[in-house]
Amino acid sequence: MSIGNNGYGGEVELRGLQKRFGEVVAVDSIDLDVVPGEFFSLLGPSGCGKTTTLRLIAGFERPSAGEILLDGTSLGSVPPDRRNVNTVFQSYALFPHLDVLANVEFGMRYQKTKKPERKRRAEEALELVDLTALASRRPHQLSGGQQQRVALARALVLRPSVLLLDEPLGALDAKIRRQLRIELKALQEEIGITFIFVTHDQEEALSMSDRLAVMNGGRVDQVGTPRQVYESPETLFVADFLGVANVLEVEVEAAALADACSIRVGDFALRARGGDLGVRGAASVVVRPERLALRPHDAVAGENCLPGMVDRTVFVGSNLHVMVRLAAGGVLQASIPNDGSNLDLHEQGRPVLVHVPPDALRVLAPSAPVDSSRS
Amino acid sequence: MSQDSPLWRWLAAPGVLWLVLFVVVPGYAVLAVAMGEIDTLLQPVPAWNPFEWNVGFVKEAFSSVVPGGVYWSATRNTLLYVAATVALCFAIGYPVAYYIACKAGRTKGLLLALIFLPFWVSYLMRMLAWIGLLSADGYVNEALGWVGLGGNDWLNGNPFSVIAALTYGYIPYFILPVYAGLDRIDLRLLEAARDLGASRPWTFLRVTLPLSWPSVLAGIVLIVLPMFGDYYTNDLISGSPNTNMLGNTVNLLVQGGSQKNLGAAMVLVLMTVLAVGMLYYLYETNRQSRRRA
Amino acid sequence: MSTPTDPTTPAAPPPAAPRPAVRPSRIPNWMANPWGRPRWLSAVTWIYILWALVPVLAAILFSFNDGRSRSVWQGFSTRWWWGDESLSVLHNATYSDALLHSLELAALNMAIATPLGFLLAIGLDRWRGRGSRPANFLMLVPLTTPELAMAVSLLLVFTQLSVLPFSAVHLGTTAQVIGQVTFSVSYVVVIVRSRLAAIGPEYEEAARDLGASAVQATRDVLVPLLLPAFLASTLIVFALSIDDFVVTQYMAAGGDTTTVPMLLYANARGATTTPALNAVATIMVVVTLMGVLGAYLVLRYFGHRTEGREVQGKEAMQDLTV
Numbered sequence: 001m002s003i004g005n006n007g008y009g010g011e012v013e014l015r016g017l018q019k020r021f022g023e024v025v026a027v028d029s030i031d032l033d034v035v036p037g038e039f040f041s042l043l044g045p046s047g048c049g050k051t052t053t054l055r056l057i058a059g060f061e062r063p064s065a066g067e068i069l070l071d072g073t074s075l076g077s078v079p080p081d082r083r084n085v086n087t088v089f090q091s092y093a094l095f096p097h098l099d100v101l102a103n104v105e106f107g108m109r110y111q112k113t114k115k116p117e118r119k120r121r122a123e124e125a126l127e128l129v130d131l132t133a134l135a136s137r138r139p140h141q142l143s144g145g146q147q148q149r150v151a152l153a154r155a156l157v158l159r160p161s162v163l164l165l166d167e168p169l170g171a172l173d174a175k176i177r178r179q180l181r182i183e184l185k186a187l188q189e190e191i192g193i194t195f196i197f198v199t200h201d202q203e204e205a206l207s208m209s210d211r212l213a214v215m216n217g218g219r220v221d222q223v224g225t226p227r228q229v230y231e232s233p234e235t236l237f238v239a240d241f242l243g244v245a246n247v248l249e250v251e252v253e254a255a256a257l258a259d260a261c262s263i264r265v266g267d268f269a270l271r272a273r274g275g276d277l278g279v280r281g282a283a284s285v286v287v288r289p290e291r292l293a294l295r296p297h298d299a300v301a302g303e304n305c306l307p308g309m310v311d312r313t314v315f316v317g318s319n320l321h322v323m324v325r326l327a328a329g330g331v332l333q334a335s336i337p338n339d340g341s342n343l344d345l346h347e348q349g350r351p352v353l354v355h356v357p358p359d360a361l362r363v364l365a366p367s368a369p370v371d372s373s374r375s
Numbered sequence: 376m377s378q379d380s381p382l383w384r385w386l387a388a389p390g391v392l393w394l395v396l397f398v399v400v401p402g403y404a405v406l407a408v409a410m411g412e413i414d415t416l417l418q419p420v421p422a423w424n425p426f427e428w429n430v431g432f433v434k435e436a437f438s439s440v441v442p443g444g445v446y447w448s449a450t451r452n453t454l455l456y457v458a459a460t461v462a463l464c465f466a467i468g469y470p471v472a473y474y475i476a477c478k479a480g481r482t483k484g485l486l487l488a489l490i491f492l493p494f495w496v497s498y499l500m501r502m503l504a505w506i507g508l509l510s511a512d513g514y515v516n517e518a519l520g521w522v523g524l525g526g527n528d529w530l531n532g533n534p535f536s537v538i539a540a541l542t543y544g545y546i547p548y549f550i551l552p553v554y555a556g557l558d559r560i561d562l563r564l565l566e567a568a569r570d571l572g573a574s575r576p577w578t579f580l581r582v583t584l585p586l587s588w589p590s591v592l593a594g595i596v597l598i599v600l601p602m603f604g605d606y607y608t609n610d611l612i613s614g615s616p617n618t619n620m621l622g623n624t625v626n627l628l629v630q631g632g633s634q635k636n637l638g639a640a641m642v643l644v645l646m647t648v649l650a651v652g653m654l655y656y657l658y659e660t661n662r663q664s665r666r667r668a
Numbered sequence: 669m670s671t672p673t674d675p676t677t678p679a680a681p682p683p684a685a686p687r688p689a690v691r692p693s694r695i696p697n698w699m700a701n702p703w704g705r706p707r708w709l710s711a712v713t714w715i716y717i718l719w720a721l722v723p724v725l726a727a728i729l730f731s732f733n734d735g736r737s738r739s740v741w742q743g744f745s746t747r748w749w750w751g752d753e754s755l756s757v758l759h760n761a762t763y764s765d766a767l768l769h770s771l772e773l774a775a776l777n778m779a780i781a782t783p784l785g786f787l788l789a790i791g792l793d794r795w796r797g798r799g800s801r802p803a804n805f806l807m808l809v810p811l812t813t814p815e816l817a818m819a820v821s822l823l824l825v826f827t828q829l830s831v832l833p834f835s836a837v838h839l840g841t842t843a844q845v846i847g848q849v850t851f852s853v854s855y856v857v858v859i860v861r862s863r864l865a866a867i868g869p870e871y872e873e874a875a876r877d878l879g880a881s882a883v884q885a886t887r888d889v890l891v892p893l894l895l896p897a898f899l900a901s902t903l904i905v906f907a908l909s910i911d912d913f914v915v916t917q918y919m920a921a922g923g924d925t926t927t928v929p930m931l932l933y934a935n936a937r938g939a940t941t942t943p944a945l946n947a948v949a950t951i952m953v954v955v956t957l958m959g960v961l962g963a964y965l966v967l968r969y970f971g972h973r974t975e976g977r978e979v980q981g982k983e984a985m986q987d988l989t990v
Contacts, residue, residue: 060873080876081885093874097892106888107878158878380794380882387791387803390784390853394806396833397850401821408824421828471716474709486713493720495960497911499932500949504727506738506936507946513739514726530937547720572691604814607913611936622816629820630918642820646813653812657805 009037009194010084010161012057016066019052026052028218029066034162034196035211039188041197043205044215045241050198053215054164057196058087070162081110086155087164091171092147094139100150101126101135107158125153128187145176152187162194169204181208202242206230214238231288232274236364239286246287246332252279252363260358266328270304275362284364289335291360294322294342297351304361305353308332313346322346324354409433409639417633436640446624446641453620456534457602460541461595464549467542469591472550473583476557477565490554494547502611505540506530509612532615540612541602548601549594556590557583589659596656603649621645724953731946738943748944757947762923763931767948770927771955773844773916774909781849782902785856790890792857793864810851811858819918822847826919843919844927848909855908856901863897896970903963907956928952 012034019027027049034040042050055061057068059080068075075083086107094103104122113121126132129149139147148168155163168184169177185208188195199205205212206226213223214237222234233239236247251264252272261277263270263285272285297307308326320336322345332354336346345352407421410428414420422428439445475486493501508515509529519525529536560583568578606622616623625645628638727738731749735742745751750758757763792804810818826837837843871893875885913929920930928948935941 058877060876079881080873081879081881085877087874087877089870089874091870093870095871095874095889095893106875107880110879110881110884154878382882382886383791383794384797384799385791386787387795390788390791390857391799391803391806393784393850393853394803394809397822397825397846398806398809398818400829400834401818401825404825404829405817405821408828419824419828421824467712467716470709471713474706474713478706478709479713486717489717489721492957493724495907495911495956496724496953497913497929497932497949497956499911499913499929499936500727500953501724503932503936503946503949504723507727507730508723508739510739512737543720543723600812601814604816604914606816607933611933614937622814625816625820629823635824638820639824642817646817649814656812657808 008161009192010071011036011069012162012194012196013069014053014057014066015069017053017056017063017068018065019049019056019061020064025218027056027063030218030220032213032220032223034194036161037192037194038210039185039195039197039208041199041205041209041212042215043199043202043212043241045200048215049218050200050215051166054087054166054196054198057162058085058164059083084160085162085164086158086160087166088148088151088155088168090166090168092139092151092168094147094150094154096139099136099138100131100142103139103150104154104157106154111158121157122153125157126150128156129153144172145180148172148180152184156191156193160193162196163188165195165197167199168197169199169201177204184208206242214241216241232362233286234364236284236286239362239364244289244333244335246289246292248285248287248330248332250283250285252281252283254280261363263361263363265306265326265330268306268328270306270356270361271358272361272363273358274360276365277363279363279365281366283366286362286364287332287356287360289321289333291357292332292334293355293357294324294334294336294345295353295355296345297353299353301353302355304356304358306332306356307351307353310346310348310350310352312348320346324352326354405639405642408636409436409643411636413636419635419639432636432640433643436637436644440621440624440641440644446621448617449619449621449624452534452618453603453622456538456541456618456620457599459538460545460602461599463538463542464546464594464598465591468546468550468594469553472554472557476554476560477562477583487554490547490550494551498544499607499611501544502540502608505543506611509536530612530614532613532617534613534618536612537609537618540608541605544608545598545602548598552590552594552597553587556587556593559590560586593656593659596652596659600649600652600656603645727946728950728953731943731950733943733946736942738941738946748942748947752942752944755942755944757944757951760944762926763944763948765924766926766928766931767951769841769925770910770929770952773841773848773927774906776841776845777848777852777909778902778905780845781852781905782856782898784849785853785901785905786860786894786898788853789857789860789864790886790894793861807854807857810854815851815914818851819847819915822850822915823918839919839921840925843921844916844925847915847919848912851915852905852908855904859901859904860894860897863894867893896966899966899970900963903959903966907959907963910952910956910959 012032014030014032017027017030017032018025030049030053042053044050052061056063057075059075059078062077070083070085094100095106098106101119101122104125105118108118108121123132123135126135129152131146131149131153134142134146134150139150142150151168165184169180172180181204184195197205197208206229209226211223211225212229214221214229216235216237222229222238224232229238230242233242233245236245239245239247248265253262253264255262255271259277260271260273261279263272275285295305301307306326306328308324311323311325311331313323314321315338318338320338322334322336324332324334326332334354336342344350404421407423408419409432410425410430411422411432412420412429440447440450444450471490475483475490479486507513510516511526511528511530513529515529516525516527519527527533564586565578565582568582569575573581602620602622604622604625605620606626609618609620609623621641625638625641628634628641631638730738730741732744732746733742733748734745748756750756753759757767788807792800792807795803822843823839825834826839826843829835837846867890871889872885875889876882880888911929912927913933916927917930917933920926926934929952932945932949935945
């Protein structure tokens, strides 16, 4: 097929990459390894440096320090037109004075491709993104989703080994976004090149990526598969950014067995088996709402149960978010499926027991920075 | 892109060269002639070397435009006319700009086009029009005659005519920036003020006017600067040296033939006086264009 | 996560008497109504428009006057346009020569100032080096200086400076063109830069990303996008040139370098001046307005805004209010 690099995706390595704008450090010594052919996301809030990182890889900014390697070759100060990397911009940047076909053909003339072949490849690319019927339209006559596809085709037709996408779904309606997520992922799998995808939407990153990096204040807080990052967050920021995180400040002590440690919450002791088990003293623990279970307050108090009272229940359709104020202090949010059971447990003011499974309780080292405000 | 490609320098080079040749060098020529000497044929001898500068003419120019000087009347006239014109432009122009920007609704496009029009009709044509109307047998006198006030001499040394002509000529240059500034005000701010209990006059005084003030200042600077170089309005509408403005003074000295040094010195005086206004305008335009970028 | 409300807050003080639904006011409703039509503002505006335009229309009308008067209507006639054997615009060499010279200067001005200003605009917009600030400042000087000051400076430099290239230029057409180009360039820069700012850096970045070098990106993407601004500024330069007076007069050198504005200045108060002057002035006005209308239409219908939609009329007009 004319698209994709014959199924070969590029490997991108970032070594100590740093970018400063005057006093502001936008990217603070990042090390990353993107495996060839993977769908890799850079996730983080606005200002965390993810777009700057992307622009550094594309060549629109020059690094203040560190290097970028593409398939082992240092990109250094190679200008963007000579890197085998293409970008889909957030606003698509389709050339308004050209029609769709001419837009897609655009880059090929600098590769000295002959006219008939340009046309053929462009038409194939349009077919791949399902836009053949719109080839002679102008960009302003297209919808957002259609423009995005043209931008994709325009970049992919040049057979880059890496495709960079800068929040390409940001400007679209929720429904189209969900549909395009699936399409994009399928496209990437079909073509086989490396995608580096920048977004602030954690649902997007989790649903599409093979692996992702969570960025915060110019640094990478954690890299991993979606499941790893969600279920085993290594810092408070990552825990809080992806989904809802229940955070408790506790005292950590050693436990009888080496595969766990003992957590003191007020007067209560819990066993924790997740996170950094070597920590001692004051620390934070994180547990996801969907791992918590509610039991009647007069049930037999098994291991890892905390008493409390239901403060408020929020109905969101498929789930119930129950906020429980603990006797030991603090509030935990539990996410209970709306399956019609135990309705009386969710009433406001009802005393309950919250069961926290040991595996779901993750200990975070106290030095882990929380700083999402340092954008 | 943060690359500092030399390409841009080369693109700008011809234009910059042109401006250096025909703005900077002539500027220096004015300096040299103003600081120069005059020869026996009453032609200027410019002093290109700063060490040979002679400040005599500049001193003479300065002293002639201050109270007691030969050209003090020109200064006085200019200050008076400019002040009166600015006041009139504001009194007439602000309400017009306000109406079009904030209240016009459906007719806004049409009104904008009509306001736009005089901007592009030659200044001299507009003066020509008034000469026709203001002449002794013209229609202004005829109309005034119906109420018994006819038979006036408008076109000979009448300062009111000059002020009226200046207002007529420059008011489009005032209205447009003021309109632009008023148009930019988010109507929701005004709605918020009304919602919080402010009455109409209050909203205008406390919200609209302050927000539009920078563009009013810009409009004022935009009309004041050229007025200091205006000689043709006076020549056309008044034809009498009684109503001479500073522009007339410069024009007479330079084109008159034998006082180019003094004329050049006068230009220096003028530019010094205007420097503050010019720098303010330059600063504002720079700020505006960077904000729009 | 939402903070739950504390159920043990102290009891709130008993509420005061409720406020009335509608606050009474001393001003009658029709005055305080924000949606009412502002009658007197509207009247002032329309009176202003009449005041601004009617005199010009009257002057145009007088060019069709049957008699010699430029202030009293004596009936309709085309004698001053082409009828009168010696004094009509068609037959009066002074007048028609002035018209032709005006057009000649305008054409030369367009040919030089527009490309010069166009390149200068792009260069100034992107240039980040040390010289860019003074260059920017320099470009703005002709826009803020009173034209008289510029005219005097050019006069002096062409008559007093015996160094090339200034010594090669004598007062006359060349000097007039140079003078007009000098201030026109700044207007072109302002117009083009305003469009540059609206276009933004994105399209060129996309072009670079797709393989175009800096030069190619400028040539293949930026220039086509700027084409409407280029055309519009050409027409604006034309209009500015036709109407220009001070610099043109100072740079002139006698009879055959007279332009229409100079003609108006010299003859407007003349006792023997005929309405042919009005006629030639009318031609000037019509030509100028056609130029401006053309610029407006170009910007409106051929502009490609960054969002992809067509340029709105109002935006086109604002681009032209330099």
